[in-house]
Amino acid sequence: MKFFKRLSYVYSVLIFLFLYAPIVVLIVYSFNSEKSRAKWGGLTLDWYRALFSNSEIMRALSTTVTIALLSSVIAVVIGTMAAVGIYNMRRRSKMAVMSLAYLPMLNADIVTGVSLLLIFSALGLRLGYFTLLLAHVTFNIPYVILSVMPKLKQLDPNLYEAAQDLGAPPATAFFRVVMPEISPGIVTGFLLAFTMSIDDFVISFFTTGSGVSTLSIMIYSMARRGIKPEINALSAIMFIVVLSLLLIINLRSANDAKRSDSRPVSAGARASSR
Amino acid sequence: MEKELIRLDNIVMHFGGTEVLNCLNLHIRDREFLTMLGPSGCGKTTTLRIIGGFVTPSSGRVLFDGVDITELPPHKREVNTVFQKYALFTHLDVFENIAFGLRLRKVGDADCKRRVGEMLELVNLRGYDNRTVSSLSGGEQQRVAIARALVLHPKVLLLDEPLGALDLKLRKEMQLELKKIQQHLGITFVYVTHDQEEALTMSDTIVVMNRGEIQQIGSPTDIYNEPKNAFVADFIGESNIIDARMEKDYVVRFAGSRFECLDAGFTENEDIDVVVRPEDVDILSPGAGQLEGIVESSIFKGVHYEMIIRTRDFSFLVQSTDNQEIGREVSLLITPDAIHCMKKSPRPHGKEGGEEDA
Numbered sequence: 059m060k061f062f063k064r065l066s067y068v069y070s071v072l073i074f075l076f077l078y079a080p081i082v083v084l085i086v087y088s089f090n091s092e093k094s095r096a097k098w099g100g101l102t103l104d105w106y107r108a109l110f111s112n113s114e115i116m117r118a119l120s121t122t123v124t125i126a127l128l129s130s131v132i133a134v135v136i137g138t139m140a141a142v143g144i145y146n147m148r149r150r151s152k153m154a155v156m157s158l159a160y161l162p163m164l165n166a167d168i169v170t171g172v173s174l175l176l177i178f179s180a181l182g183l184r185l186g187y188f189t190l191l192l193a194h195v196t197f198n199i200p201y202v203i204l205s206v207m208p209k210l211k212q213l214d215p216n217l218y219e220a221a222q223d224l225g226a227p228p229a230t231a232f233f234r235v236v237m238p239e240i241s242p243g244i245v246t247g248f249l250l251a252f253t254m255s256i257d258d259f260v261i262s263f264f265t266t267g268s269g270v271s272t273l274s275i276m277i278y279s280m281a282r283r284g285i286k287p288e289i290n291a292l293s294a295i296m297f298i299v300v301l302s303l304l305l306i307i308n309l310r311s312a313n314d315a316k317r318s319d320s321r322p323v324s325a326g327a328r329a330s331s332r
Numbered sequence: 333m334e335k336e337l338i339r340l341d342n343i344v345m346h347f348g349g350t351e352v353l354n355c356l357n358l359h360i361r362d363r364e365f366l367t368m369l370g371p372s373g374c375g376k377t378t379t380l381r382i383i384g385g386f387v388t389p390s391s392g393r394v395l396f397d398g399v400d401i402t403e404l405p406p407h408k409r410e411v412n413t414v415f416q417k418y419a420l421f422t423h424l425d426v427f428e429n430i431a432f433g434l435r436l437r438k439v440g441d442a443d444c445k446r447r448v449g450e451m452l453e454l455v456n457l458r459g460y461d462n463r464t465v466s467s468l469s470g471g472e473q474q475r476v477a478i479a480r481a482l483v484l485h486p487k488v489l490l491l492d493e494p495l496g497a498l499d500l501k502l503r504k505e506m507q508l509e510l511k512k513i514q515q516h517l518g519i520t521f522v523y524v525t526h527d528q529e530e531a532l533t534m535s536d537t538i539v540v541m542n543r544g545e546i547q548q549i550g551s552p553t554d555i556y557n558e559p560k561n562a563f564v565a566d567f568i569g570e571s572n573i574i575d576a577r578m579e580k581d582y583v584v585r586f587a588g589s590r591f592e593c594l595d596a597g598f599t600e601n602e603d604i605d606v607v608v609r610p611e612d613v614d615i616l617s618p619g620a621g622q623l624e625g626i627v628e629s630s631i632f633k634g635v636h637y638e639m640i641i642r643t644r645d646f647s648f649l650v651q652s653t654d655n656q657e658i659g660r661e662v663s664l665l666i667t668p669d670a671i672h673c674m675k676k677s678p679r680p681h682g683k684e685g686g687e688e689d690a
Binding site for chain 1: 384386405406407411412413415416417418419420421422423424432433436437480481484
């Protein structure tokens with residue numbers, strides 16, 4: 059018995075090693091003072107320092123962060139409104155619209171990217187910051203709908219009526235009662251959208267123009283000129299940021315599931331569907 | 333009693349193709365405790381929601397104090413509702429839940445505090461101000477929902493099966509308490525339930541509904557003692573409903589025998605229904621009564637025994653404090669005041685409709 063227990067332990071360690079070894083190597087090498095990957099020259103923070111003094115990378119960082127923030131905020135507004143609208147539809151059309159709303163998430167990024175590129179050029183939009191933002195809003199909206207919808211389903215259907223009954227006009231009833239009740243879903247949706255936006259490479263690559271790049275595009279173009287230790291450092295930072303965001307989202311979902319005794323919906327599982 | 337406060341005028345309601353209310357006419361008086369009673373799907377909750385303003389009738393008018401409010405949205409109506417599952421705001425504490433309506437009306441802090449305090453006192457929840465809603469038991473949540481609706485001093489309180497989720501003991505307590513609150517405040521309560529006992533305990537007036545139509549309106553004693561048709565008799569309490577023929581005034585024939593009764597005004601030899609309540613049948617020794625029968629079963633119910641006694645043409649349900657052995661021959665006596673004659677009506681189907689109301 060003890061033997062099997064130990065065996066399963068070894069097995070899990072192996073799996074995690076398999077999954078995380080590449081990232082661990084990346085992070086370790088980002089601290090290697092030797093420029094070559096073949097040699098270990100001791101610990102250093104030089105590459106991180108170089109990163110932060112590189113104005114091009116800093117510009118890409120600010121693009122990434124502002125695009126992520128703006129696109130998530132816009133997606134939260136549109137997605138929440140969409141979720142409320144879909145929730146109040148009749149059952150048949152609700153199912154149809156829900157599947158339509160989720161489809162873009164399962165769509166291959168490359169297809170989304172190319173089709174967005176097509177529509178932008180058909181509309182005569184110059185590729186750049188604005189098209190990049192539009193693209194991110196587009197692929198973020200389904201994540202917001204996905205997080206808000208379960209909250210709406212948990213809502214006591216009489217809640218909105220109760221607020222009106224106590225004297226709130228419809229809009230007030232929505233903002234003072236429905237919004238606060240579904241706010242955990244909205245926040246989760248925002249975090250998820252933010253993470254997806256930072257994470258994205260393929261769609262950004264197709265929808266941005268000259269001079270505007272996100273961090274992932276930056277890493278890609280740098281890597282084409284050969285992997286430099288700065289890239290390791292940059293990738294390590296991105297990995298840590300996305301990992302912590304996902305941890306926060308999952309913890310929130312877990313707490314929420316505990317509180318409402320509903321089916322736990324793991325945000326990690328959702329995120330991996332892309 | 334008091335003057336008329338709410339009038340429902342020829343209300344028709346259909347959802348999609350199904351007719352939920354069929355030309356409903358009802359008036360509700362000031363300060364009365366009115367209960368709408370019926371099986372699930374009878375239209376009682378829809379009627380309540382029409383008064384609250386959450387649905388607009390397909391046709392017909394709703395008058396409040398003589399003013400047409402058919403199209404008035406709920407937030408402008410002088411009625412408040414206690415919802416079936418309470419519908420409390422979980423992001424607010426008990427105090428803010430009750431103060432919600434006051435805050436919307438821009439009532440000052442001091443006033444707010446006083447009025448919420450009064451309400452907490454009224455529903456026996458003093459000191460609960462800062463508790464979260466989710467930390468309360470079902471009964472306590474129920475009280476908060478009542479306080480939240482009453483704090484606005486509505487002229488009418490609508491209650492949609494508010495006690496359905498509570499256990500039996502708590503439900504009985506709350507029934508008495510609700511009646512007390514209603515009398516103390518002197519406002520109108522419109523109460524919806526499928527529980528006939530609840531309706532009989534609390535109401536001044538009971539409106540029995542079935543399939544979108546009102547079957548009978550009356551006081552609890554009227555409804556119990558003088559049911560208008562077989563549906564009402566069957567839905568309210570236990571009863572023996574027997575096919576009968578009115579031979580002439582004050583003489584009715586059923587179960588193979590002729591009985592004297594107190595009813596008149598039917599056509600001669602009209603086919604009617606007769607209701608005999610099980611507690612009104614007397615059991616005598618063989619030969620001493622009007623109908624001979626055999627005890628088929630007997631169940632102890634606490635206060636009384638409930639027996640089924642088979643006579644030649646009909647099996648009677650009889651309640652008595654004296655038990656009779658199964659298989660024993662007995663004789664039944666049904667006195668004239670125990671017999672209630674009713675016009676024939678379509679046989680009731682309500683009871684098998686289940687107890688849960690949608």
